[in-house]
Amino acid sequence: MATTQTAGVEVHRPGVTPSKDNYLNHSKGLMSWLFTLDHKRIGVMYTIAVLAAFTLGGFFALAVRTELAAPNTGDGAWQMLPSGAVYNQMFSLHGAIMVFLFIIPSIPAALGNFVLPIMLGVKDVAFPRLNLFSFHLWILGAAFFLLALATGGLDTGWTFYTPYSLEGHSTSAVIAATTGAFVLGFSSIFTGLNFIVTLHKMRPTGMTWFRMPLFLWGLYATAVIQVLATPVLGITLLLLIVERAFKIGIFDPSLGGDPVLFQHFFWFYSHPAVYIMVLPGMAIVSELIGTFSRKHIFGYRFIAMSSVAIAIFGFFVWGHHMFTSGQSALASTVFSGLTFSVAIPSAIKVFNWVTTMWKGDIHLKTPMVYALGFILLFMIGGVTGLFLGTLSTDIHLHDTYFIVAHFHYVMVGGTLWAFLGGLHYWWPKISGKMYSEKVGVTASLIALLGFNLTFFPQFMLGSQGMPRRYFDYLPEFQAYHVWSTIGAYVLLIGLVMVAYNLVMSMIKGKQAPDNPWGSNTLEWKCSSPPPHHNFEHQPTVGDPYDIEGYVYEPSIDGYVRPDEAAVETAGRS
Amino acid sequence: MNGLLSLALQGAGQSFWFPEQASTVAGRIDAVFYFILWVSIISFVGVVGVTLWFAWKYRARPGHSAVKTSSHDNTLEVTWTIIPTILVAGMFWVGFKGFLDLRNAPEGSYQVNVTAQKWSWEFQYPNGHLSPELHSWVGQPTRLLMTSTDVLHSLYIPSFRVKQDVVPGRYTSLWWEATKPGVYNLFCTEYCGDQHSAMITKCVVHESKEAFDAWMEKDADIIGNSPSLVAAGETLYNRKGCTQCHLTTAETLKGPGFLVLSKAWADGKALPLDGGGSVMPDENYVRESILVPGAKIRDGFKGVNMPAYQGRIKDDELGAISLYIQSLATDGN
Numbered sequence: 052m053a054t055t056q057t058a059g060v061e062v063h064r065p066g067v068t069p070s071k072d073n074y075l076n077h078s079k080g081l082m083s084w085l086f087t088l089d090h091k092r093i094g095v096m097y098t099i100a101v102l103a104a105f106t107l108g109g110f111f112a113l114a115v116r117t118e119l120a121a122p123n124t125g126d127g128a129w130q131m132l133p134s135g136a137v138y139n140q141m142f143s144l145h146g147a148i149m150v151f152l153f154i155i156p157s158i159p160a161a162l163g164n165f166v167l168p169i170m171l172g173v174k175d176v177a178f179p180r181l182n183l184f185s186f187h188l189w190i191l192g193a194a195f196f197l198l199a200l201a202t203g204g205l206d207t208g209w210t211f212y213t214p215y216s217l218e219g220h221s222t223s224a225v226i227a228a229t230t231g232a233f234v235l236g237f238s239s240i241f242t243g244l245n246f247i248v249t250l251h252k253m254r255p256t257g258m259t260w261f262r263m264p265l266f267l268w269g270l271y272a273t274a275v276i277q278v279l280a281t282p283v284l285g286i287t288l289l290l291l292i293v294e295r296a297f298k299i300g301i302f303d304p305s306l307g308g309d310p311v312l313f314q315h316f317f318w319f320y321s322h323p324a325v326y327i328m329v330l331p332g333m334a335i336v337s338e339l340i341g342t343f344s345r346k347h348i349f350g351y352r353f354i355a356m357s358s359v360a361i362a363i364f365g366f367f368v369w370g371h372h373m374f375t376s377g378q379s380a381l382a383s384t385v386f387s388g389l390t391f392s393v394a395i396p397s398a399i400k401v402f403n404w405v406t407t408m409w410k411g412d413i414h415l416k417t418p419m420v421y422a423l424g425f426i427l428l429f430m431i432g433g434v435t436g437l438f439l440g441t442l443s444t445d446i447h448l449h450d451t452y453f454i455v456a457h458f459h460y461v462m463v464g465g466t467l468w469a470f471l472g473g474l475h476y477w478w479p480k481i482s483g484k485m486y487s488e489k490v491g492v493t494a495s496l497i498a499l500l501g502f503n504l505t506f507f508p509q510f511m512l513g514s515q516g517m518p519r520r521y522f523d524y525l526p527e528f529q530a531y532h533v534w535s536t537i538g539a540y541v542l543l544i545g546l547v548m549v550a551y552n553l554v555m556s557m558i559k560g561k562q563a564p565d566n567p568w569g570s571n572t573l574e575w576k577c578s579s580p581p582p583h584h585n586f587e588h589q590p591t592v593g594d595p596y597d598i599e600g601y602v603y604e605p606s607i608d609g610y611v612r613p614d615e616a617a618v619e620t621a622g623r624s
Numbered sequence: 625m626n627g628l629l630s631l632a633l634q635g636a637g638q639s640f641w642f643p644e645q646a647s648t649v650a651g652r653i654d655a656v657f658y659f660i661l662w663v664s665i666i667s668f669v670g671v672v673g674v675t676l677w678f679a680w681k682y683r684a685r686p687g688h689s690a691v692k693t694s695s696h697d698n699t700l701e702v703t704w705t706i707i708p709t710i711l712v713a714g715m716f717w718v719g720f721k722g723f724l725d726l727r728n729a730p731e732g733s734y735q736v737n738v739t740a741q742k743w744s745w746e747f748q749y750p751n752g753h754l755s756p757e758l759h760s761w762v763g764q765p766t767r768l769l770m771t772s773t774d775v776l777h778s779l780y781i782p783s784f785r786v787k788q789d790v791v792p793g794r795y796t797s798l799w800w801e802a803t804k805p806g807v808y809n810l811f812c813t814e815y816c817g818d819q820h821s822a823m824i825t826k827c828v829v830h831e832s833k834e835a836f837d838a839w840m841e842k843d844a845d846i847i848g849n850s851p852s853l854v855a856a857g858e859t860l861y862n863r864k865g866c867t868q869c870h871l872t873t874a875e876t877l878k879g880p881g882f883l884v885l886s887k888a889w890a891d892g893k894a895l896p897l898d899g900g901g902s903v904m905p906d907e908n909y910v911r912e913s914i915l916v917p918g919a920k921i922r923d924g925f926k927g928v929n930m931p932a933y934q935g936r937i938k939d940d941e942l943g944a945i946s947l948y949i950q951s952l953a954t955d956g957n
């Protein structure tokens with residue numbers, strides 16, 4: 052099937068399909084993108100959209116970190132932002148934008164949309180129109196956030212805790228942001244629903260549940276959480292809007308409501324949401340580790356089932372956000388016990404990944420460097436969670452910078468690292484171009500250094516007693532803050548290099564082969580970029596991790612499978 | 625910027641991870657922390673060390689290729705399921721025991737009532753005395769009964785390792801027993817708006833009950849501590865609960881603004897009373913209104929029912945408040 056023109060003679064080059072017609076040039080014009088039903092284009096648009104949100108959220112993070120470089124009074128005082136009110140808006144917008152507009156949709160909606168149907172060997176998701184509608188809802192939700200930004204005054208933090216969020220300074224900003232989160236919730240529910248139906252109904256012949264790639268297991272577990280947990284967030288935010296607009300007492304004690312009830316509702320969604328963030332990340336790492344170690348993944352069933360276990364356990368641990376809230380001591384005790392149950396399946400995954408590398412042939416390509424970075428960061432994020440699940444130590448550490456450091460290790464070190472690993476892994480498939488490995492690996496390592504410099508000192512800051520969400524602080528905390536702020540700028544340099552590398556690949560990158568990494572999942576069996584309908588003919592389904600038959604072919608800088616190529620050539624003549 | 629490289633540790637007894645241990649529970653909580661820390665360090669070094677070692681040892685290079693090995697092993701899976709389960713069960717148990725210590729205040733604790741509001745703390749002692757800083761003494765279990773007048777706050781004393789959210793519309797509590805005298809930071813750790821980071825005060829631990837009593841006697845003598853009677857009046861206005869209902873401007877909160885009274889007093893004008901009649905503002909009217917608020921109710925304030933201060937305020941304090949109110953009109957207001 053692969054041909055190139057050389058001196059007028061058609062020469063077959065297995066492994067490269069320079070298809071003239073692909074999903075990128077299949078139709079032209081802005082409208083052909085904005086109203087496309089093609090899951091690949093929707094995935095690309097999501098990728099661009101969530102990266103734009105990430106950039107905006109990152110800007111607010113830098114504002115926060117720069118402000119915190121020094122206390123506002125005393126020797127060497129430094130105050131960049133005009134007031135505590137502005138600072139509070141900066142961290143609120145940072146959190147809300149990063150969580151609702153970037154992390155939650157990043158892997159499932161952006162990479163998942165692009166990859167899931169191709170990995171299944173099918174043309175599209177079960178409901179392409181619903182898929183497009185999900186994206187349009189994302190845009191609408193983002194518009195509400197921009198409205199909140201424009202009207203100013205969103206200073207509730209991303210958690211919208213009552214009664215503060217009921218009496219804050221700007222009704223319009225709080226209602227705009229909660230409406231935005233409500234709309235984004237539906238976007239998330241529809242994507243999850245679409246994936247569940249697609250995975251149940253459209254798996255090709257031969258792909259049993261336990262022959263499904265682990266990325267799809269991760270997306271499946273995530274989709275279940277999205278569909279079951281997100282409605283609770285919707286209800287909660289709706290109640291908040293109703294209470295704020297019509298003064299009906301639900302959460303506000305001055306109207307007879309209960310502010311702690313809001314926290315239960317909020318974390319009933321937002322704790323499972325942590326697994327919406329990290330399960331797809333773990334799923335990407337499960338693809339990367341085996342491929343770049345040239346080994347079959349170790350413990351496939353345990354990795355797959357641990358995703359399901361995390362999704363289920365994740366529903367029963369929300370109260371661990373509330374050990375100091377005033378909930379009963381009995382409830383706190385039960386939630387502490389249940390919280391530790393989530394540690395087990397997470398640990399199982401890590402052990403299986405490491406064992407996969409044993410006696411492998413480890414290629415430290417950019418995606419693998421991200422996967423190893425993920426293991427390092429997730430280990431730190433995971434073990435620091437133990438201090439917080441444990442009741443007596445959590446009382447001291449709760450609402451300090453220890454928490455801030457912990458959840459950044461999990462959510463950024465987990466999700467962002469896996470997202471970037473996945474983006475670099477599938478980039479040749481998405482764009483049809485190869486990026487510079489040298490720049491890719493360097494950028495990843497600089498970002499890793501910057502990240503650790505930013506967030507590791509925050510553990511000590513927290514255990515020493517510095518509360519979170521502080522505009523100003525006591526001078527004894529400054530040393531850690533300085534390191535943290537320097538780290539934020541190092542991280543910025545790394546991320547700018549990532550963006551530069553990917554943009555440059557589109558301008559002058561080499562044509563990507565069909566299978567640059569030698570993976571056996573189905574998305575590598577179509578051309579790079581894929582044609583409009585993904586496959587010219589139905590690919591054969593086998594063990595997704597049977598990669599030993601692949602041989603590196605230097606002329607195309609990619610992998611071919613001699614046994615398969617022979618079959619194909621025979622079929623052709 | 626000092627201490628940038630040395631991460632200088634300030635204050636006596638401070639360690640790399642913690643501020644000094646100043647309560648009976650602090651040592652036990654820190655021990656749990658160090659137990660988890662060592663489990664974490666060993667796990668981290670083990671997992672990341674092996675990962676990096678594999679990445680080096682099995683790195684792709686000419687002449688090297690992957691060796692096919694088994695892709696599953698139930699014994700291994702069971703092993704690395706059971707070991708972490710035992711470890712986290714241990715963590716749960718020690719954390720639970722420490723939590724019980726934190727939650728159950730001993731019999732005979734000294735109780736201080738706490739009111740949190742944006743953005744200050746108010747501590748009230750059994751004798752009714754109010755102070756913006758928290759005082760207690762070494763060896764005395766002290767229990768705080770807390771509520772908030774507006775949004776959520778959280779009271780946190782790092783050196784004692786105690787923290788509890790303060791919730792409007794209900795009471796929450798915490799307790800500790802201090803082990804060494806000193807002045808400790810007390811933070812608000814639940815985000816509460818613009819001045820959240822300024823909602824910091826001190827917890828002063830006196831070395832004995834006698835020292836605490838001496839402080840109490842001195843602190844309660846507001847007039848003796850003030851540079852003038854007017855200043856004493858202002859402090860009393862702030863500490864005796866007047867601020868809840870009376871502003872020092874002409875605006876009405878629950879009760880009338882003091883500036884209205886002060887101006888009428890200066891100008892020699894009468895103020896209309898509820899149910900007809902009027903009253904000439906003077907020291908006697910102020911005194912009566914504080915001690916027996918129902919005696920003369922100003923027009924428009926019927927049903928407000930200000931609590932009577934009869935028996936809760938001293939004569940010289942009444943004089944100071946009266947002078948302070950009188951001074952409002954002449955202080956450029």
